[in-house]
Amino acid sequence: MFRRSVLTLGILAVFGTAAHAQSGYPNKPIRLLVPFAAGGTTDLIARTVAEPLGRELGQPVVVENKGGGGGSIGAAETARSTPDGYNLGMATVSTTATNPAINPKIPYNVATDFTPIINVAATPNVIAAYTKLPFHDYKGMLEAVKKEPGKYAYASPGNGSITHLMMEMFKLSTRTDMVHVPYRGSGPALTDAVAGQVPLIFDNLPSALPFIKEKRLTALVVAAPQRVPALPDVPTFKEVGLESVNRMAYYGLVGPKGMPRDIVDKINAATRKVLQDPAIRKRIEETGSIIMADTPEAFAKQMREELAVYKDVVVKQKLTMD
Template sequence: MSQRNRWLGLTLALASSVVMAQAYPTKPIKLLVPFAAGGTTDIIARVIAEPLGKELGQVVVVENRGGGGGAIGALETARQKPDGYNLGIATLSSMATNPAINPKTPYDPIKDFTPIINIAATPNVIAVNPKFPATDYKSFEAYLKKNPGKYSYGSSGTGGVQHMLMELYKSLTQIDMVHVPYRGAGPALNDAVAGQIPMVLDNLPSALPFIKDKRLVAIAVAAPQRLAVLPDVPTFKEVGLEQVNRMAFYGILGPKGMPKELVDKINAATRKALQDPAVRKRIEDTGSLVVANSPEEFAAELKNELAVYKEVVAKQKLTLD
């Protein structure tokens, strides 16, 4: 192919991409949540879906596809056409912790997706059923050390952020607990409230309503500082476990190969939706912080988190077994 033909081909491709972005969207958009309904990922997705749809001029339909610590839903998004009509919610579990611990993860979190925007970041919290014998951090740790292997905790699934953070916590404190994986945070929370399991490590937004209603008791939070909504609950840093003090994130991505014009259009629409005080309040009321960054910043964040958790897995010798 001559240089002139190559140049012509690139020009036509660029023009086609621009035209497609200008026309987009012409039909409803699917936003896939890689966890069951009721968890924080689902909450954030449903908060942003309606205002995002209004900005884009088409309905944004939220669908849930749980399992595999977010891997099943993420894989479905990765397999779609990069036309902007099949988007997914990116989480710390699906993009970092799960791929870091599971060598058989069926996608590459960096190469198989197009990062669009990080919507929000949120703390994590260890919470226990009110009937658990210890309801403050000091007694919680002491009691578990006196009863190795006796108690279990629930998580959103094997390889998810809740699983990885609690396993990191266990390795640092030498506490022995049994992991009970669920198909999402919602079912794990429900069982903890019902007393089927004694505790969970969950994202704050989905756990907070149960904590406020005194159906769960917060023990410690993974956050940079104490939270206004839980002023009496220490951070992991305060109790000497700064390594566990990492926030979760909830972003939007698409399959690899999405045209930049589409990415920029979705990013701009999401950012505009997040400028609405009512939308921001709904997100902040869950305990999350609005991020609303650029595609490039979100891509860098994904790479950094994956690197961090790969190092955690290597240092702590964590496996799926």
């Protein structure tokens, strides 16, 4: 009960009034920091909304990539920035749940160091394989990794990323053993998976889907509420009996703690309006993503819940950053 009260106070603190809204916000360009390398899903979602959001707010929203540390380097920079509405960051399950769950030295506190603004979209995750492997479906992959424990490696966007811990969920549930190869974002991980440098990749669907459509990767199983229309023959984790792994990723906007509530509300309202545009919705939904467009409070609640889920995975799998 005490812990819940502390968390509640922490979330309330991020909506504090220490900083006062500037008259006429915004009156200069807004920085949107993506805590991963260019080419991944976080970058894709950010760039899809940045330009129309800038038009809606009346000032450019400039996307900047700063990868590394499973997203923690960029996320920490957002947390340290001035809470005036000109320094925003993309928040993902990796930066607000999985990485904090596995890394005790992470340089920010999810509950108190950010101002949640809006969850933009949720996306499926997918296990995909290099096309020249001896298997081309989920059943074949499972048989192969069970037959030769430790032989197969998988790429992820980094240590502590959502797909790193989701694969740990998968390994726990299937009693399999695979080698984790972390990268500095989805872009470089996909490059090596397509080239066969690493046989498997667990990635967010939007960044992997173009390679799957071009038959440069083979989709094996997806984490989604139902089968993805773009991949009608690929089962969900729930269908193959792994409902606990059937989790989607979120992509939202946050700022540092202490952002004035009127600025938060203005950004939230502008983003909601952008996400009502049929052209923007189409671009996001074509990746298999689901538009969320929720309230700051709802996004804060989801961040807390996901952190609890992945802390449990870390404990059960005895995971560390080493």
